[in-house]
Amino acid sequence: MNPEVTLRVNGRRYELQVRPDRLLLDVLRDELRLTGARRGCETGYCGACTVLLDGQAVHACCLLAVRAGGREIQTIEGLASNGKLHPLQRAFIEEGAVQCGYCTPGMILSAKALLDENPAPGPEEIRQGISGNLCRCTGYVKIIRAIQTVAQAKGGGRP
């Protein structure tokens, strides 16, 4: 019999029966239809599947769903509130930090985890913060700029 797991995703509770070897990424995408977390390398390298677990960025492809029970999970779908985009989402659009978009959800969630912990990161700290997320389009310059504009709007952002 599959164990019952309570997943708290974007503030909602889901009671699910999941196979013990199911990965959080598969449950999010296939059961909950939250496809913002992308299926990428599935080896913990590319970061396309990044979600926040109790506020920390993790690879959903390298986490058992049963071990995520009772913890707070945030996906890109939970970032906008009342139809209003999160400042990071707006900044990514305004700075042109999105091209094909495949890395974008993970990139934004890693940036959110970074800014929640360190509201005024310098460029090197931003690079470190998104080092678990590969982008094959942009060369990262605009992504880093987008994150910097949000950091500066929060009153930080050392040059």
Place this chain on the structure above:
Amino acid sequence: MRAVIEYVEPGTVEEAVGFLASHRGAAKVVAGGQSLLVLLRQRLLEPEYLLGLDRIPGMRGIAEGAGGELVIGPLTTHREIAASPLVRKGWALLAEAAEQVGSPPVRNAGTIGGNLGFPMIGADPPVALVALGARISLAGPRGTRTVAVEEFYRGYMESVLEPDEIITQVALPPQPAGTRGTYLKYRLRGIDRALVAVAVTLTPDGRGSCKEIRIGLGGVRPAPVRALQAEAILRRARLTEETISRAAQAAVEEVEPVSDLSGSAEYRKKLVKVFVTRALRQLAAGGSGVGRVHES
């Protein structure tokens, strides 16, 4: 493909090793899952049971033992080790190595126990653990035992950890007063494991020579090693260009790197010489007491 039948969460170490013993070969321990779950997906491992250790008390956390040693639970994440003021105070080299593991998501989920339990070539923490003289405690149905980290590894992806044993703690002795350390890592991309990693701890004798020195090397043999010949050249000697050069050459002769997509064995040998030399020069110049990482 065989499906995993059950995720089991024992409440005690005895229960855990009892389960592993009675399901020998069919059960696998999952810590942070950063290596295990990849191997499961690639069908390189097909366990019927997954064993989680989260409910066992004392498996996660960092504390100072009665003898002044640093005691780390196996489920402690790399992030927790890198951020720990206690680790930074007396064993900063380990914090520096933990900070170099993979990327933030890997450090947030990955654990020191999992890193040891799945020995990958070029992993960061074991190299620092070698230089810091760490000991690993293992519990099994026949009781508990403690092994030095350099004796923990057997070869490629192999350790002395039996299928019915679990890692219960990693302990680091207090470092003698004045001990300095450095951790250097060379890799191609920021999130890679090390092509070559060097960790050194050096205790001066107060008269300009080394009282004690330990050199850990990673990425250069199937398992992390201690460069004993290089250490012997430097022990009770002064760090000069001449002794540094001899020690670095000795280190090269102690390694048997593998060739893979990231670099040939010959290239890795050259890197050993360069990075052992750099590490020792840094320490000769004073060093900061913490490690530093070389970016490619």
